[in-house]
Amino acid sequence: MELYVRLNDSTDKDYAFQLPENATVNSHIKAIFSTSAARIKQRVALSDLMVIRPSIFHEYEPVEYYKSTHPGHLTEGGCLIFDYKADRKEYLEKLDYEKPLIDQLWPGQLIVPQWRMSKKYVAIYVAIMAAWLYTDLPDCISPTPGICITNQLSRMLIPILEKWGVQADLVNKLREEITPNYNSVAAQWAFFGLHVLKVLFTTFFFYIAMANPFSFNPIKMYKIRNVAITQKNEKIQALLKYLGWIGARRATYDDYQTNYYDYIIKKFGGVVQAYRAGAIKRAAAPGVPLGAGEGFQTPLEERFTGNTFKRIDEENPKFILSEEYFCELENNLKELLDEADGNIGRMNAEIRRFRRYGIYEPSEKLKHVVDVRKEIYIKDKEIAEAGKTADKKRD
Incomplete structure (x- = not known):
């Protein structure tokens, strides 16, 4: 199961971790932030290699762990990225530290640690x-x-x-x-x-953590500069494997928008060609923000009973998560990897892009979901703007 965990309490530090099905907060998530290698039965801790806390004024370990239930932002490829408001109090739900994470979160959902000033x-x-x-x-x-x-x-x-x-x-x-x-x-x-x-x-x-040094100890700073994170460094490799560290970060919306725009321009061979193909408008404002009851707010108990592709075509359409949806994502990714014709470099690049930005070439089923949901969003926006205009005229 892949999840995202926010480090440094920063929206651009949502890192992906691949965890076993029996993983809990106590067994795996706390280990990510542990300052004691012995406590997690490793020879080195992640905090020995990088800055994890939000600033020099905070404790080195979080005090609580929550999941973000913000619906998310639906991308043009039918994937979800996290909204800038994902860590607001109204969207946070405390996790059960002993219960398996697979029973508490959707794949790809965000875990938000809470930090305390020291x-x-x-x-x-x-x-x-x-x-x-x-x-x-x-x-x-x-x-x-x-x-x-x-x-x-x-x-x-x-x-x-x-x-x-x-x-x-x-x-x-x-x-x-x-x-x-x-x-x-x-x-x-x-x-x-x-x-x-x-x-x-x-x-x-x-x-504001514009300056958030690893340490003020010059000896410690010198040591970390000379640490080689390679396959030969067995203790670091053992730690990363234990934590489920993938090294991929989920993109913010602005990052996604910029990257997707560049992808579309390159795909069509230039701005003029993309404009003629009618892709510029979509690339300039990709995806759609989801509303209540959608995305990561889909009840977990509906994972195997709900159907994303049927629900989007029903009355009052919504984008919900379901096992059918994740299977379609997996199949879509496999098709994109098959197109690489065994080119390991292209395959790795596609996987990295999927983990950071999602899919850029969606299947027809995923594309249909995005098109329907985007059409609803545009209509709702036009109605809201018309209402504001009418209110101004009355005033």
Whole structure:
């Protein structure tokens, strides 16, 4: 069973994992985030190889595990990708840690870990930033003036410059600048204001995880740089096999739209040819967002009783998941792989694309489902826009 697990609490870090049928949260999902290799009976943990937590302010392991029940976005190939709202509270349902995942999720559904801010790491960060700011206090109010980092570096540099025989005027100028209250009071406060902004920007970058370092330990950073993730590295290969790591990430909608557009242009041999074929409009806004009761909101107990291809042609059509649907996806993928004529490179590329973007050349059955659902979406959108226009005219 293939599932997607969100790492770093980031929409572009939804990684695919291939798990056994008896896999549970306790047996496999927690192992992905474990910081102890011994606990999962391995020689190395995933957190020893990559950053998993959302930011330096969070705990290293999640506190709870949920599944996303957002219906999803139906692609042009009849597959599902996750909506940007997939991790909102109203779409999250807590998982049973002991119950097999196959009895709780649809294939390809998203598991969203919940993280907790660490009071310990926040306190350490605040203490470091406060100490840094203290050293930069204006000399006019500082109990220990002249101890900022730049002054300390200058004090170390002066004897070296004197030893090298640098001009005395330059050395004396440097010595004057590190003298307490050398600058005017206004200049001291201006420099301190810049230091405050520096700390605020640094904190902002860490908070939004624009900067999310693997470690602040230089020795650990050096070791991870020299880790070779190859077939010869048996302990890493054993870990990835145990976790069911595939290495594929599910695309966001924007990523999918860009890639699909490029695919269509290449397929038809250019923008003009694609336009003449009537494919540009579809490529510019591929797929359709699903509504309540569709996609991943399909009740699991209907997996073997429901039928995706019959339901879409019934009154009040909906796109539901079913065993028939997954069998059709599998058969469609097999046909695409057969077209590769044994070319391993093409076959691997097709599988990678399927796991990231879904199918680009759907079967007639899948294409029919997408066409019907998209037609309904367009009609509903036109009705909604007409209603808004009528409301504006009344106002």
